[in-house]
Amino acid sequence: MTAAASGSPAVTGLLVSDVDSTFLTQEVIELVAEHAGVRDQVEEITTAAMRGELDFAQSLRARVALLEGLDESVLEQVRQVLVPTPGVLELVRRAKADGWITALVSGGFHEVIDELAANSGIDHVLANRFEIVDGHFTGKVSGPIIDGAAKRRMLEELATTYDVPAARIVAMGDGANDREMLQAAGTGIAFRAKPTLREVAxxxxxxxxxxxxWPHLLAAAR
Incomplete structure (x- = not known):
């Protein structure tokens, strides 16, 4: 998704959100794993990673490896069952109407969340990609893994692109891999979060x- 055109109205602020268990009520990779019959195993790894007990990149590779051989047709089935967190679509609507740039930065996957993001009016999406060959999951991630550092870099790049000072950046997340971006934002919001994120929010x-x-976006824009 592209930046606003030159000459567009001044940007009020930058809202950056995690996806799994923040923008969505679910964990995308767990929804995919259910089709492979390995949801319980994936949930255990996810939970440990979000508590900060496992390196995120290693944990993601371990979870994706369990999906090897899965038919890519399951992705459409997963897209059909996504449940946005209550209030989040209205939050985005209000933010957009008030001149905010919106972004999703996710340890999840483009193949699942891009359609929902576009339909929700999100301006930018950064996420991982499954490696799929001949219509089947290879059990690997395609391209660099989007971890906590990558989320922070995306926030900083967008802030530079739109000339938004840190005081007018709001970042939202729930797990350990959101720590860096919450610390880089003027307002870091921990949503129903793990203790490791609460301590920096x-x-x-x-x-x-x-x-x-919403009140915290209003406060940041003053």
């Missing part, structure tokens, strides 16, 4: 709705 939201983040 400016705000902790424990309700069901991400619309609870």
């Amino acid at each position: 400016d705000v902790a939201l424990d309700g069901e709705s991400l619309l609870d983040a």
